[in-house]
Amino acid sequence: MSVTHYEDDARFAAALDRILLLTVMLNDDMNRGLAADGLTPSRTSLLWTLRRIGPCPQKAIAAAMKISPRTVTGLVDGLVATGFVTREPSPADRRAVLVTFTGKGTAAVDSLIEQQREFGRQLFATMPPERLAGLEAGLDDVLATLHALGLRSPF
Amino acid sequence: MSVTHYEDDARFAAALDRILLLTVMLNDDMNRGLAADGLTPSRTSLLWTLRRIGPCPQKAIAAAMKISPRTVTGLVDGLVATGFVTREPSPADRRAVLVTFTGKGTAAVDSLIEQQREFGRQLFATMPPERLAGLEAGLDDVLATLHALGLRSPF
DNA sequence: TCCTCATAGTGAGTCACGCTCACTATCGTA
DNA sequence: TACGATAGTGAGCGTGACTCACTATGAGGA
Incomplete structure (x- = not known):
């Protein structure tokens, strides 16, 4: 189980980097939009x-x-x-x-x-339907894994 | 082009909700971890x-x-x-x-x-490879769309 | 009834982080 | 040399998170 697979590790890290980058970009964009409405x-x-x-x-x-x-x-x-x-x-x-x-x-x-x-x-209107489906499936999998790890939705 | 498709809209909104939920959960988790190291x-x-x-x-x-x-x-x-x-x-x-x-x-x-x-x-070690590939493709697509919309990576 | 304990909200004080404005010290150039 | 630009900081503000102590009210029991 604990055998190290360097190539997989790098791929996982790259995928996580993409998610974190998306996280930062979406946060920044939403906060910029809010300030325009007089809201923090x-x-x-x-x-x-x-x-x-x-x-x-x-x-x-x-x-x-x-x-x-x-x-x-x-x-x-x-x-x-x-x-x-x-x-x-x-x-x-x-x-x-x-x-x-x-x-x-x-x-x-x-x-x-x-x-x-x-x-x-x-974001999604121009995305091919099967790619959107793949994204949704991947996100659901990640969210389920997070849930299994003990992280709970704030809602 | 501007014809409204309610079902698609709902699906897009649900996908965005998933991404935003993931965003919030990952942020919270990372910040919790940092405090343990004496870092803000x-x-x-x-x-x-x-x-x-x-x-x-x-x-x-x-x-x-x-x-x-x-x-x-x-x-x-x-x-x-x-x-x-x-x-x-x-x-x-x-x-x-x-x-x-x-x-x-x-x-x-x-x-x-x-x-x-x-x-x-x-997050990813237990994910089927084709699902991870689908997630990566979807994320790349989203990031490319964001780039096209004028949002730039902070790095 | 009256006493006590729990609860809703706030004042006071602290800390992190972002900002601007004014200031010192230094750099570089005309 | 003298002047404008640059690196960093002191002072002060705003937001948002916290705790602790306090007031006012609610809810029960003796």
């Missing part, structure tokens, strides 16, 4: 989470994003100041607030979804 | 850059990493304090310093390389 990466992540779990107390956002409640306070401060969300009183618990989208916030998230959809078209 | 992501990036371009003045590091010279000062401060690099006087220019690996710094980078290689083995 973390605030955008919060909006995305809020869309998924709906209006909720900050505690729930902290749990969903796996960050501290104190950090959520700061992010919500910024999003309130820039008009993407509001803090509404919780009818059930006077200690809690319900973080809620404004119209601007809803529009921003809808815009992000459409941008991502358009980006998907740009 | 940015300091690690600097070490990686330094390995690529060799001992050099901070100005060159700033250019290679596309960050400001002032930020490099701070990162090098941290790496000097934790013993990964030293600032050596430049023989050619008394204004400049040469950022240079210590033994600990060299060992840390070698360790990172080996960790990455091992990770590649874990």
Whole structure:
């Protein structure tokens, strides 16, 4: 099992390098796009989470994003100041607030979804179907391997 | 050309989602690993850059990493304090310093390389060769498309 | 009822990292 | 020599992550 195969190793390393390069490039590109909308990466992540779990107390956002409640306070401060969300009183618990989208916030998230959809078209529309299928199969395999290694999806 | 194909769109979006999920998971995992070595992501990036371009003045590091010279000062401060690099006087220019690996710094980078290689083995060693080939072809296609869209590799 | 413990959120303080602006020291050239 | 360009840093700001201590409120039990 532990016999070393140098050629395979080099091939695996090259494949991993491609994935990591893609990782860096996509991250950079997405963050550039966000700044144009007046959003930071973390605030955008919060909006995305809020869309998924709906209006909720900050505690729930902290749990969903796996960050501290104190950090959520700061992010919500910024999003309130820039008009993407509001803090509404919780009818059930006077200690809690319900973080809620404004119209601007809803529009921003809808815009992000459409941008991502358009980006998907740009990336894949010209790709031969069998190559896309091969890519999807490879990605699924990698994700399954990561899962088996103990890495869990953040969602 | 601009006829909308909803099913294709959904498939493209799903493929992009997979890539972005992989992006997030790999980033998280690598950053977790770094902290164990007493390194932050940015300091690690600097070490990686330094390995690529060799001992050099901070100005060159700033250019290679596309960050400001002032930020490099701070990162090098941290790496000097934790013993990964030293600032050596430049023989050619008394204004400049040469950022240079210590033994600990060299060992840390070698360790990172080996960790990455091992990770590649874990990800791909059990993958059927034709599936790996399909993944590589798909990734190359995506990277080429990104290049055509104007996104450039940071290296 | 009242006391206690748990919970939601925030103030204060810390650290990493990105930035700009102003400054010193040095280089290179006219 | 004198002047403009260059290498690096001090000062200060903004974002975003953390912990710890604190207030206000909720929920039960004695």
